[in-house]
Structures are given as C-alpha cells and as structure tokens.
Amino acid sequence: MNTNTPHAAFKSRTVIVLISASIALGGCATFSKDGGFGAVQETAKKHIKQEVVWPKTESEKNKVTERVNELLSKRLDVEQAVQIAILNNKGLQADFYNLGISEADLVQAGRLPNPKFSMLYTRNDGDYKIEQILTFNIFSLITMPKMQEIERQRFVQTQKKTAFEVIKIANHTRIAYFNAVAATEQVRYSEQVKESAEASAELARSMVKAGNFNKLQQAREQNFYADAALDYANAKNKQVSAYEALSRLLGVSIDQLILEERLPDLPKSLTELQPFEKAAFEQRLDLQAIRLETDALAKQLGLTKTTRFINVLEIGPARVLEGPRSEPYKKGVELSFELPIFDWGTARVALAESIYMQSVNRAAQLAINAQSEIREAYNTYRTNYDMTKHIRDEIVPLRKKILQENQLRYNGMLISPFELFGDARAQVTSVQSYIESLREFWVADSALQMTLIGNENMMEGN
Template sequence: MNSLTKSGLGRLAVAASAALLAGCASFSRDGGIDDVARMTQERIAQPAPLKRDQDTQAVQSEIRTLLSKPVGADAAVRIALLNNQGLQATLADLAISEADFVQAGRLPNPGFGFGRVRGGGETEIDRSLTFNLAALLTLPARSRIEGRRFEQAKLQAAMQSVKLAADTRKAWYGAVAAAQAATFADQVRGSAEAAAELAARMRAAGNWSALDAARERAFYQDALTQQAQARLQATTAREELVRLLGLWGPSIDFTLPDRLPDLPAQPRLAANAEADALSQRLDVLIARQDAQATAQALGLTQTTRFINVFDAGYVNKSTTGAPRENGYEVSLELPLFDWGGARVARAQASYMAAVHRTGDVAVKARSEVRQAYASYRTAYDIARHYRDDIVPLRRQIADEVLLRYNGMLASTFELLAESREQLTAVNAAIAAQRDFWIADTNLQFAMNAGGTTDSRTAQ
C-alpha cells in the first residue's frame, strides 16, 4: 500500500472517529417522560403521574382507591393522567421521537462489496468496504437537529397532558353542577305537582277558577320537561367526564361531591399575565423550538448543497497470477445540473415560515390571555353577585311570604310560587358558579399551555 493510500485511509479513519465521538446517542432511562411530567406538574399545580408501559395492576389499584370515595377535581385529573388512553398514545409518540433521535446519532452501516469473475483460466476477485462519508461528517449536525425535535416532542406531550387536565377539570365542574341542577329540578317539579293537585281540588270544590287551575297545571307540565332535560344534562356531563377518565364497566359508578367548591375570597390579579404566558406557554415554546430546529436544518442544507452522495472506502482487488492490488475509491455527485439552490431556497422559506408562525403564536397568546382573564373576571363578578345579592334577596322574599302565609295574609299558591322562584334563583347561581370555575380553568390553560380546550359554556 503506497503512502497516498495510507494517508487517505488515515484521514477517513480520523473523520469517522470524530463523527462517532460527536454524534453517538443512546436511549434515555425514562424516554423523556420525566421532563414531560415536570412541565405538566408546574402547569397544573398538582403531581402528574405520567408513565409509559405502566404496571397495570398498580395503576388500577390506585384508581380503585381514588374511586372508593367521592371524586374531587384533583382526583379526577390524576385518574385521567393515569388512565386516559389518548394520552398513552401521545406518550408512545414521544418514544417514536426518541427513537428517531437515537437513530440520527448512530453511524451508518458500511457497505461491503464482493465480486468474482472467472474465465480464460483466470479468476478475478474484487473486494470493497465503503462508507457514506457525507453521512459521517454531517452526523453531529443531524443528531442536534433530531435532538431539538425530541425536545419539541416533549413539549407537545406536555401540552396534551395539560390539555387533558384542563378538559377533565372542566368536565368535573360540569358534571357536579349538572347533578346539582337535576336535584333542584326535582324540587321544582315537586313544588309544581303539589300546586297543581291543590288547584285541581279547589277547582272541583268550586273555589278556584278554571284559568288559574290551568295555569298551575301548565307550570307542572313545564316542570316535568325541565326535570327531564336536567337529568339528561346530568347524564351527558357525567359521561363526558367518564370518557376523559378512561373508565368503563363497574368503575363508572363512582360518586361526586354534592356541590361545587365555594368561590375564592378574591379574584386573581392580571399583573404580568401576558409576560408570564410568553415565557411559559407550551405552544410558544414549541414554536420557538420549531424555528430553532429549522434554522439548524438550513445550515445543514447549505453545508451539503453540493454533496448528495459522497462515499469513500477501501478497495481490494486480486487477480490470478498477479499481485494483490489495494487502494480506495471515492464517488461524488457532480453539480452539473442541480447546484442545490432550490433546496437552499426551500430551507430559507421554511425558516421564515417558522419565524412568522412563532410571531403569530405570540400575538395569539397575548390576546387569548387577555380574553380569558376578561371572561374569568366577569364570571367571578356574576357568581359573586348571585351569592351575595340575588340568592339572599330571594331567600328574604321567601321568608316574608312565609310570614304572610302564617298570618293568613298570603295563599298557599303564593307560597309555592315563591318557593319555585327561589329554587330558580339557586339554580342560576349554581350555573354562574360552574361558569366561574370553568373560566378559571380556561385562564390557567391560556397562561400555561395555549390554544383552546373543548368549549364548555352554560347550558
């Protein structure tokens, strides 16, 4: 082997060694789940038990424990994070992203060629060992790019986890409020039924007009319809919660608290809401990661614009009756027709698109936080108005009517009518309280994750 051959192979070995040291990657211990759990926990203000390939028996045991008593909002979120199959699919996608990252850091396999030709009493044997030198040299850059993609996949998985937690919490508020509303609808129906029966008896005795008796009967029929609608709404809201929890079979027979949580003493303040959102919203972080990864891809495209196929390797050739020949060969695509300008232009356009998308996400983030806070503050004021003004006033009126009834200054029908009005006010207060807690969840989601969850408003 001459000195040129030795020096060429030596440089090839040095390049391969450098690529091996710079680009080697292996699977992580947790597959990125720990980072996803940490980001989720920071944004939902409770532990996030995220695992892939979980111990089914241990998970089901914990879920049964949580379901054995009335399920609160935090417990519902924990069950969803443990048991929701859609989230498990997202975590599996995270494993795919890690596999792509590890694959990008692996050295490409060498190619081995062997040829044997025999004829005229001679045998010629060709042996070659080739490496994709371009892949070797660009391995560190490709590994860094896929590393950023993996980090982006972690952010996307955290986004799905936070969204699931928000959807579950809102579904919990909706289910509890719907159950409360159904209970009050039962009471309204009972009051209307009593009034209708009394009116029918008084009409039969000739002490009540046909018009007044018909009005009481019509109100009773309306109350029956409202009761059926309230029960259906309670069933629908509960089933939505069940789906998010990933439950089926006997496990769906869990109980919920009898009432919604009380309003906080004071509403949240809007100070630094926009700045906080831009620093911690997951969709903003994802957009930034995408722009950075695209920028790195642009640099890689510019580096390799003329090198599509660059193979180098060792060649050994022997012929019968002749000394063995050794050397190396290099194959290089010549840029005669395609100088790579289109690929570079495409990469530059992709980068600018990523930059503009990042700016668009930032503008939307600011707007969504402002809108979510406005909804939150309005919902708080309305719920507090019902709690502090409307419901106490209806209760005072009911007490006064009861005093007049006891003094024979008001009829039974006036007492029943006022009872129905009070129940209606209480039912509206429940809806306002539910809307506040849903608005609170929407505000937290707008601050921490971004985008929109399933729209849930008062029914």
C-alpha cells in the same frame, strides 16, 4: 492465486480510519435512562400538583391500578379526579411514547449509516472477473453534528409538547368535573321545582272539582308542571352526559364515580391581570416550543446550505481480479459522489429559507395572540366572578326573602297557595342560576390558567 488471502492484507489505512471514526461517533449515540420523561415531569410540576408517572412494566402498571382504586374508594374532589386522569388516561399514556419515537430519531442521527459491501463475480472459460468493494458514507461525518443538534432540539420540543398534553388532560378533567357536579346539583333543584309544580297542578285539579277554580287557572298550573317535568328530564340527561365525559377522561365507568355534592365556593379575592400577562412569556409552552422549532429550522437551513452541492460522498477500499484465478488482485479505492451539474441545490435552499421565515412570523404572531388570549380569558373570568357574586349576594337572598314574606301572608290567608308555589319555584330557579353561574366561573378560571400554559390548537399544530 489463493482465494483465502488473509483479511489483514485487504485492509488499508483508509478502512482503519473510517471504522475507528464510525465506532467513536456511533458509540456516543445512546438512549437516556428515563427516555426524557424526567423533563416532562419537571415541567408539569410547575403547573399542577399531581404526580405524573409513565408505567411501562407490569409491576408499575399494577401500582397505578392500586392507586386509582384507592382514590375511587372515596368521594372525589377535583384535584383527586385530575390525579386519576393523569394516571389512568390511556390516550395520555400513548402520548408518552412520542418521547421514545423522538429519542430514537436523536440516537439514529448520532450513528453513521452501515458500510456497504458489493461484489461482482463473472466467469468465462477459465477467466474470472471479481470485484469486491466496501464503502463508507463519509459525508455523514460532516453532517452528523448538525443533524444531532437538530434532532436534539426536536426531542426537547417533543418533551414540551408531551408536558403540555399532561396539563391539557388536567385542564379538561377540571372542566368535566365542574360540569358533572353542577349537573348533579341542577338535577336536585329541578326535581324540587317539578315536585312543587306537581303539587300545584294537583291542588288546581282538586279545586276545579270542588267548583272554586276556573279551567284557565288550572291549565296554567298544569302547564307549569309539564314544563318542569321536561326541565327535569333534560337535567337528568345533561347529568349523564357530564358524567360520561368525566369517565372518559378518567378511564373508569360512571358507576365508580362518587363526586362532591356541591361546587367549590367563590374565592374571596381575585388576582389582578398584570401578573397573568407577565407570566405568559415565561411559562407558555407553545411559545417555548415554537422557539425551539424556529431554532431547529435555522440549523436545518444552515445544513441545507452546507450540503447544497454534495448529497452523497462514499469512499472505501476495493479489490479487483481479472483473468485466471492465479492472477493477483488489483487493489484500490472506490470513490463516488454526486456532481452538481443539473441541480445546484438552489431550490432546496429556497425551500428551507421559506420554511424558516414562515416559522419566524408564526412565532411573532403567536406572541401577539398570547397576550390577547390572556386579556380575553381574564375578562371572562372577572365578569363571571362579578355576576356569580351578584346572584349569590343579591338575587338569591331577595328571592328567599320574598318567599318568607309570602309564607307569612299565606299563613294569614292573605294570598293563595298558588302564589306561594310560584314564589317557591322562583326561589329555586334563582339558586339554579347561581349554580350555573358558579360553574361558568370555575370553567373560566380553568381556561385562564390554561392561557398561561399555551394554546391547545397551536400546540397540536406544531
């Protein structure tokens, strides 16, 4: 028999139908133009004002570098620092590629597995046995729509998580910025305290030499100076740590950072709690993500129940030659599938049901936690506001007034210079307390805004 039988003779109606179905279904699975990044930008825009970009080409990366250098050439406020972090943080850029990974899974779910070709060839004294089989997994035609829907929801969930990463970087940068500015202010005032204590200690030393100051009083002044010197060294160390933390988020060295000299002032008014609570279920990305996860698991459960009896069903044309090569090929169809003799799929269904119900209960608990987190964050925010306002309006002015009054008494030689030095240090210390309280307020404000978007630990666990 001629082994070069025309390929058309090998076709059958089944092959034509399967190939047509493969092309039709496989052709629908394509990648989006923006890789799903547009949805990330849209979600981020609801929470932050900064531009979010995903530079892939060399030209796009160069534009980002130019923009970052332009921002660094000026004194940075907190919003500009956040913009640099979003543009330049390499960890965030790495997170963007989760979109590509997830979309690849979605596209793959919309494509049929490749057909399989197998061939057996044996020869014995002029007798041949040749089997040629081309099979297609037609069971994929049944499961493909559900698998696509599951992966589509997972892709949307990835978009939510990626948007959350953008907002998380923005929040961390805000806190790091406030820490760095406050640390610089604390260094400035710690230096003033140290200089005052040093002057007091030097005066005490001179007076002891003159014989009109006792050793105990001198030791006390020297102790004030020693403590002030330690506080100053500690403040300098905290400043370096705060700047390094900010530089890591921005992806630049600390010598490139020129920040504002003072923290922003307290806002004139505060928002009430109710709008924050109401916004929780509308805006929180972790709640949206877990809803998508639960929906996907529900569809996964449905798919598991559908496929519990059959895992693989393959069909395709086959032809077999047995005997001399002159004999004609025998044509037929190869069909294979798994028989549910030992495994009826009950374990898989029970597993899927348990995973689904686990997700349902986690979603319910997350909703409860969200309300509690917002109330707790708002209480911290409100308390820090009241405390900072009290220090600014009551304590700092009182310390300043005491210093001014004692300045007059010192001018009239009614008090010693050491009392004046002590009041000056107390006045500076009250300003330092205000700076620290103001820093805590802005950190609490950032934390409150974050509770409206999601819980970081929950998003990382999904």
